[in-house]
Amino acid sequence: MRRIPLLIALLAVSGAAAGCGGGGSTATVGASAAELVPASAPIFLALNTDLSSKQIKSGDAVLKKFPVRDQVLDGIRSAIAGSGIDVGTLRRAAGPEIDIAVLDLDREFSVGFTQPRDENAFERLLDTRKPPLKHFTKDEWVVFSDKQEALDAVKDADEKLADAGAYKHATADLPEEAVAKAYTSGAGLREALEVGGAGLATNAFGGDRTRWASGALFAHDDGIELQLRANGPKSGVKSYEATLTDAIPAGSVLAFSFRNLGGTVDQLKTATLPIAAQIEQVLGVSLEQLEKALTGEGMLYVRPGTPIPEVVLVTKPKDLSQTALTVDRVVRRLAPAGSVPTPATIDGVRVQRLDLGAVGIVYGAIGGRFVISDSANAIRALREGGGDKLADDKTFQAARDAAAMPDTTAGWLYVNVKDAVPMIEGLAQLSGQQLPASAAENLRPLRSVLVYAAGNGDNTKVTAFVQTS
Numbered sequence: 001m002r003r004i005p006l007l008i009a010l011l012a013v014s015g016a017a018a019g020c021g022g023g024g025s026t027a028t029v030g031a032s033a034a035e036l037v038p039a040s041a042p043i044f045l046a047l048n049t050d051l052s053s054k055q056i057k058s059g060d061a062v063l064k065k066f067p068v069r070d071q072v073l074d075g076i077r078s079a080i081a082g083s084g085i086d087v088g089t090l091r092r093a094a095g096p097e098i099d100i101a102v103l104d105l106d107r108e109f110s111v112g113f114t115q116p117r118d119e120n121a122f123e124r125l126l127d128t129r130k131p132p133l134k135h136f137t138k139d140e141w142v143v144f145s146d147k148q149e150a151l152d153a154v155k156d157a158d159e160k161l162a163d164a165g166a167y168k169h170a171t172a173d174l175p176e177e178a179v180a181k182a183y184t185s186g187a188g189l190r191e192a193l194e195v196g197g198a199g200l201a202t203n204a205f206g207g208d209r210t211r212w213a214s215g216a217l218f219a220h221d222d223g224i225e226l227q228l229r230a231n232g233p234k235s236g237v238k239s240y241e242a243t244l245t246d247a248i249p250a251g252s253v254l255a256f257s258f259r260n261l262g263g264t265v266d267q268l269k270t271a272t273l274p275i276a277a278q279i280e281q282v283l284g285v286s287l288e289q290l291e292k293a294l295t296g297e298g299m300l301y302v303r304p305g306t307p308i309p310e311v312v313l314v315t316k317p318k319d320l321s322q323t324a325l326t327v328d329r330v331v332r333r334l335a336p337a338g339s340v341p342t343p344a345t346i347d348g349v350r351v352q353r354l355d356l357g358a359v360g361i362v363y364g365a366i367g368g369r370f371v372i373s374d375s376a377n378a379i380r381a382l383r384e385g386g387g388d389k390l391a392d393d394k395t396f397q398a399a400r401d402a403a404a405m406p407d408t409t410a411g412w413l414y415v416n417v418k419d420a421v422p423m424i425e426g427l428a429q430l431s432g433q434q435l436p437a438s439a440a441e442n443l444r445p446l447r448s449v450l451v452y453a454a455g456n457g458d459n460t461k462v463t464a465f466v467q468t469s
Contacts, residue, residue, distance in 0.1 A: 042188025
């Protein structure tokens with residue numbers, strides 16, 4: 001039943017996004033119920049429900065660009081109204097912030113907190129819900145839950161979350177004003193992933209090393225930003241400068257920058273699962289050879305093509321000749337029966353070409369870089385003087401500026417949605433399909449997406465910025 005407080009919070013947010021409801025608030029905007037929550041709470045959420053705040057207004061301005069907005073908000077309101085709560089009354093009675101603390105994931109203990117504009121009206125709403133929510137008032141906060149035992153845990157708590165060192169560190173660098181903020185302890189994160197059936201994803205969040213994680217969602221005039229932070233012993237990722245933006249062509253609709261994927265392969269060598277041996281058998285090379293081929297800076301990018309998009313992998317390996325041998329062995333191992341790579345020359349560059357009918361693969365070394373692509377145009381574009389580069393691409397520059405991406409990161413993913421949509425529509429038509437009109441309409445307001453990571457000691461930060469036109 002921990003979903004009930006979340007649904008109430010979502011209703012308040014949907015009311016704020018609708019730009020209706022009203023009245024000033026006597027509560028202190030930004031006050032946190034963490035001062036009431038037991039220190040052992042594994043998860044804590046804070047949602048901004050202040051209709052007059054810049055965050056809510058900016059967020060709604062962004063959402064209004066998408067046709068699906070009204071449909072989503074209507075669905076949320078209908079779901080809440082179905083539980084017996086009057087939407088309009090709740091919007092008027094709830095406070096400028098609704099906080100939610102999950103006290104026990106196994107027993108589904110969660111508690112909601114708000115400083116209501118109209119305490120009597122808000123409590124009547126809790127009483128009219130089917131079944132009614134239990135509640136009490138403490139320090140001007142109305143505390144509510146479907147379980148009395150959860151409320152008792154709040155009443156009896158001696159140590160508070162606001163005083164816990166992990167919580168202080170996790171929330172210290174989050175923006176002061178946001179649409180929503182979240183905190184979880186390391187144990188809470190692992191337990192939430194397991195409860196949600198995502199046990200395999202635990203390692204992606206630091207596994208047993210994670211001490212805490214936090215995040216914030218906040219609105220800008222031209223988009224929505226999500227910040228995620230995690231802390232764990234020696235878990236901070238290493239940063240580098242992506243130099244390949246000066247090499248790959250402008251107009252790319254997708255670019256993924258990475259460094260040292262060989263390290264990931266190195267981890268497979270110590271795995272107890274049989275996956276390492278299976279990979280070697282399928283690819284026809286050892287993990288050591290694969291690790292050396294993937295060590296160094298790399299970038300995967302996609303450009304619109306006629307009719308098939310141009311997909312290119314560029315790397316700067318330490319040993320070009322060794323990488324060439326490894327790639328050639330893998331291509332020959334995976335090639336269909338009767339197909340073998342043959343030497344070719346493209347604009348004076350010696351490469352290997354594998355014909356696969358309608359498409360093919362070309363690969364080879366170009367000026368200290370190794371390139372694999374489905375298009376000969378990639379070879380031409382990557383030569384010196386091969387046209388404008390991604391570093392000078394105006395859409396990419398605008399995305400970098402909007403997301404405040406630094407020169408050095410631990411890796412990033414860029415998507416030029418504005419130009420990717422026509423490419424996707426063209427591919428759909430090529431296959432005899434058509435992109436649903438509703439999907440196209442809701443993708444059209446998007447300009448770009450940029451996700452990047454940065455590390456510092458034990459800390460890792462991931463920022464995602466969705467920019468709108």
